[in-house]
Amino acid sequence: MLGLLINDTEKKEIAYMVKRELEELLLDLEDDRIDPAVKDAMRDRYQILFQLLLRVGTQGECMEYMPKSKSDGQM
Template identity: 40%
Template sequence: MLGMMFNDKECKELDYVLRKELDEMLLDMSDQRLDQDIRDAIAKRYKTVFRMYARFAPSKELSKYARNSRFPRVKQ
């Protein structure tokens, strides 16, 4: 395990960057023009970034990015 120390400003910046990345990936996963394999790769990456964000985000903010079955896999 790797630990890092951030000051308050850096924590806010990391929070912002992770939220924007999650927003972008949600948008990409809902784009039907992208190949299913690409959307699957984005979904895998989304899980990793979401877990990073979950370590310090309040539960109210975290619920905005939870992906229960909002984006079911489209069968082709």
């Protein structure tokens, strides 16, 4: 386990960057031109970034980016 000491401004900046990356992944996952194997890797990346958002984001931010279940036809 690693630790990281950051201030509130840095925490907000990290949350902002993670949310922007999650948005990009969501847009790309909707693109039919992208190969399914690549989309699987993108889903894995989404999960990792979402776990990071859980550590630095607010509850509302996390709920907004909560991964959908595969049965919903999303993610």
